[in-house]
Amino acid sequence: MPFEADDIPEKSGQVSTIWKTLQAALAIVLFVFCLGVMFGAGSAGFERGAITPGIVITIAIALVIAAACGWWVMRLDLFGSDANPLASSTKKSRLILWLSTAFGVVIGIIMGVNGVLSGSPYGLFSNDAVPAGIAIALIASWVIFIPLIAIAWHRTIDEHEALANGAGAIAGIYAYLVITPVWWMGERAGLFPPQQPMIVFSLVIVVFSIVWLHKRA
Amino acid sequence: MKNRLKVLRAERDWSQAELAVQLDVSRQAVNAIETGKHDPSLPLAFRISRLFDMPIEEIFHDEG
Numbered sequence: 001m002p003f004e005a006d007d008i009p010e011k012s013g014q015v016s017t018i019w020k021t022l023q024a025a026l027a028i029v030l031f032v033f034c035l036g037v038m039f040g041a042g043s044a045g046f047e048r049g050a051i052t053p054g055i056v057i058t059i060a061i062a063l064v065i066a067a068a069c070g071w072w073v074m075r076l077d078l079f080g081s082d083a084n085p086l087a088s089s090t091k092k093s094r095l096i097l098w099l100s101t102a103f104g105v106v107i108g109i110i111m112g113v114n115g116v117l118s119g120s121p122y123g124l125f126s127n128d129a130v131p132a133g134i135a136i137a138l139i140a141s142w143v144i145f146i147p148l149i150a151i152a153w154h155r156t157i158d159e160h161e162a163l164a165n166g167a168g169a170i171a172g173i174y175a176y177l178v179i180t181p182v183w184w185m186g187e188r189a190g191l192f193p194p195q196q197p198m199i200v201f202s203l204v205i206v207v208f209s210i211v212w213l214h215k216r217a
Numbered sequence: 218m219k220n221r222l223k224v225l226r227a228e229r230d231w232s233q234a235e236l237a238v239q240l241d242v243s244r245q246a247v248n249a250i251e252t253g254k255h256d257p258s259l260p261l262a263f264r265i266s267r268l269f270d271m272p273i274e275e276i277f278h279d280e281g
Contacts, residue, residue, distance in 0.1 A: 084234030087241045159258050160246035216245055 018057040020076045021213040027069040027076075034066035039112045100149050105137060105139060127196070161216055168212030175207035176200065219278045223251045225269050240264055 041058040045051040086094075114134055157165065179200055186192035220259075226236050233251070235246045240261065249255035257265065266273045 084232065084244060085238045086234070087238045087243065089241050090237070090243045091222060093243075158242040159261060160245050160249050160255050163255065216243075 001068070002157045010041055013163070016209075019160040020216055022211050024073050024076050025210065026073045031066050031069040034069065034192050035108070035112065037062040037174070038066070055168055087158075089158055093153065093158075093161065096153045096156060097151060100153075103145055103149075106154075110134065110138070127198075164212050164216035168208040168210075168213045171211035172208035218256045219253060220250065221276055221278075221281060222247075222265070225276065238252075239268055 040206050041055045041062070045055045111130070114130060154162070154165075180195070181194045183200070185193055187195055222236075226233070231239075233247045234244045240247070241264075242261065246255065250257055262273050262277065265276060268276045269276060
């Protein structure tokens with residue numbers, strides 16, 4: 001059979017990719033929110049010294065929604081079906097992607113747990129103080145891990161992925177060029193709250209991810 | 218740039234994924250080339266040419 005089901009539809013592919021990317025972004029945001037709810041509820045129980053039924057129910061609901069978000073992202077199949085054979089370069093690039101994701105998850109867990117233990121349950125999403133030791137360890141991880149991952153990634157990806165990555169990077173730069181001065185000027189006029197670097201970072205990453213995933217499809 | 222990649226692939230009963238494995242690129246790259254969204258680099262074009270055992274000009278057509 002010349003054209004198999006795994007061939008990407010030509011006409012509707014672009015629109016469905018944008019829609020799938022937006023769904024993935026929403027699912028990830030909802031997933032992170034659920035993580036925050038779980039940490040917050042757990043922290044509340046820790047502070048009270050007792051786990052109430054309400055806390056258990058809250059954590060359970062957040063866990064179910066988080067799991068549903070994970071299933072939702074898996075179903076979107078943004079990176080193609082694993083049932084198809086994969087080129088060795090594609091396997092390597094996906095492994096690097098998963099390693100990067102795992103690195104981020106580990107950092108998130110460390111920050112979240114540290115937040116709970118220090119009485120700041122939403123520490124992952126705030127600018128609260130962190131112990132110097134943890135900060136130094138995380139800084140060292142970023143400074144060492146990110147460049148190594150980036151070098152390995154760019155040596156592994158094919159030209160199509162490189163172009164999509166480049167397009168996403170340029171879109172991210174332009175997003176930063178707009179968001180940062182706009183927020184800065186608005187803050188100076190009293191229109192906006194003080195600029196938060198991690199919010200700017202998150203917005204840039206979202207823009208980069210949307211363009212990257214759209215271009216690579 | 219128009220190309221006959223999809224036709225050549227179909228003649229050999231290869232899926233996009235199978236062709237991608239032989240060219241050591243992603244399936245999305247093969248689809249992007251077939252649909253004209255991406256023009257392959259020279260090294261990749263030569264790999265495609267060697268794979269199908271025909272000149273590049275018989276596979277890719279410059280619309281200009």
